[in-house]
Amino acid sequence: MKFNKSIGILWLPLICFWTFIITINLSTGLKTLEELIPSVIYFITSLLLVLQIQIEIGNKNEDSIVQIAMVKSQLTCLSLASISILANALFNFNQFLTLCFIIIPTIVNSVLSELLNYANSQLTTGFKARSNERQFWIESKKAWSEYILKAKQQYIDNEDIIRELNRVEDILNFSSYFRKPEAEESLIEIKQESDLAFILNRLTRIK
Numbered sequence: 001m002k003f004n005k006s007i008g009i010l011w012l013p014l015i016c017f018w019t020f021i022i023t024i025n026l027s028t029g030l031k032t033l034e035e036l037i038p039s040v041i042y043f044i045t046s047l048l049l050v051l052q053i054q055i056e057i058g059n060k061n062e063d064s065i066v067q068i069a070m071v072k073s074q075l076t077c078l079s080l081a082s083i084s085i086l087a088n089a090l091f092n093f094n095q096f097l098t099l100c101f102i103i104i105p106t107i108v109n110s111v112l113s114e115l116l117n118y119a120n121s122q123l124t125t126g127f128k129a130r131s132n133e134r135q136f137w138i139e140s141k142k143a144w145s146e147y148i149l150k151a152k153q154q155y156i157d158n159e160d161i162i163r164e165l166n167r168v169e170d171i172l173n174f175s176s177y178f179r180k181p182e183a184e185e186s187l188i189e190i191k192q193e194s195d196l197a198f199i200l201n202r203l204t205r206i207k
Contacts, residue, residue, distance in 0.1 A: 010050050010053060010054055011050065014046060014047075014050050017046075017082060018043060021039060021042070021085060021086070021089050022039075024089040024090060025039060025089060034095075035095070037095070037099070038084075038085060038088050038098045038099055038102065039085060039088075041099060041102055041103065042081055042082075042084075042085040042102055046078060046082065048106075049077055049078045049081075049106070049109075050078070052074050052113075053071055056070050056071050057071060061124075062120055063119075063120050063123045063124065065123075066116050066117075066119055066120040069116055070112075070113055070116050073109050073113070073116075074109060076105070076109075077108070077109045080101050080105045081101060081106070083101070084097070084101035085102065136179065137178060137179045140178045140179070140183050140184060140187075141173065141178055143184070143187055144168070144172060144178065144183070145172065147187060147191065148168060148169050148172075151165055155199075158196060158200075160200055161196065161203065164200060164203035164204055165203065167203075168203060168206050171206075171207075175206070175207065186206070190203070
């Protein structure tokens with residue numbers, strides 16, 4: 001998220017709310033340091049949460065599902081903390097409970113963030129693995145297609161090999177065999193081999 005946009009969406013509402021809380025505290029007279037602890041904790045916590053939200057929204061490398069879950073978690077924590085500090089300022093809501101509603105959700109959010117970060121790393125790893133597998137499959141099919149086209153001309157008089165070449169061509173787009181390194185190895189061996197019996201044997205093993 002660009003800084004100018006984040007000021008209007010995130011920081012301006014937070015600063016206005018801080019000002020409102022400070023105004024309430026000042027209007028009710030001077031408080032002891034102990035009574036100000038919830039407000040101080042809230043200011044620090046809300047600052048960190050808004051920073052996390054800004055960073056999270058601007059993160060382009062994260063899975064969108066994980067990103068939305070993390071932002072929702074952070075907004076929930078910020079809302080709970082804001083409601084509790086507002087109740088404390090306006091209605092002298094129990095100080096200990098106010099701190100609990102500020103600190104505990106923040107701790108839960110931190111744990112959840114770690115779990116979601118781990119989930120995101122797993123999703124990213126899985127996506128890269130599937131992309132690499134798909135790319136290998138595309139290249140493998142292309143190499144086999146080119147070989148089959150040339151082999152049909154080369155072995156035009158050998159009915160058995162032609163029959164197997166046609167069969168392999170038919171299953172090229174459907175067989176999982178061509179997703180495996182074995183397919184690449186077999187193609188290299190067949191290209192280097194001149195023994196027709198060996199070539200036929202290798203072709204018949206492709207399923």
